[in-house]
Amino acid sequence: MMLQAWLSQLPTRAHAAAMDNPDAGQWLYMARIWIQQARDLVWGQEEKRVYGPCETGPCMEPLSAGPDAVSVKCRNCKTVHNIPDLIDRLKQKAKGEPMPPRETREFLQKEARVFIVKKDFENWVQLGKLDPVIRVDGTGKERKMYYPGDVLKVFQEMRDRRRVKAS
Ligand SMILES: [Zn+2]
Secondary structure (H helix, E strand, O other), X not given: OHHHHHHHHHHHHHHHHHHHOHHHHHHHHHHHOXXXXXXXXXXXXXXXXXXXXXXXXXXXXXXXXXXXXXXXXXXXXXXXEEHHHHHHHHHHHHHOOOEOHHHHHHHHHHHHOOOOOHHHHHHHHHOOOOOOEEEEOOOOOEEEEEOHHHHHHHHHHHHHHHHHHHO
């Protein structure tokens, strides 16, 4: 019940943040993809799901469809998109680009207004909650990078767990 109440509040809150800071809004919107399947992609109206821009060539027409649709036809360029492909694309985008730990924390603070302390991040790595991407830098040194979307997902899980414990 608590979770449901919180979820139903989310669009308004995310919308308010989007008005305030379009980048944070975009991140909150993408963060919602991770929260619950049924409500994932609902933005604003309940009967309409928004799947981001068309992205066929220069076409940036927003794509939206009813909850039972299996595909969306772009109103502008007439491209037909399969919904599972659009969801994969959104999930990939929500992960972001891999970055080193400190940059990941700074990025989330700036873009999603989520403050993660160094110690928590290190704990999550130790608990195996975050899978690093290994990148070799210019000097041949291996560096561990993390997807901000993955980190955000773990942050939300941990926060929800704490909330359940507290209630
Ligand atoms: Zn299009």
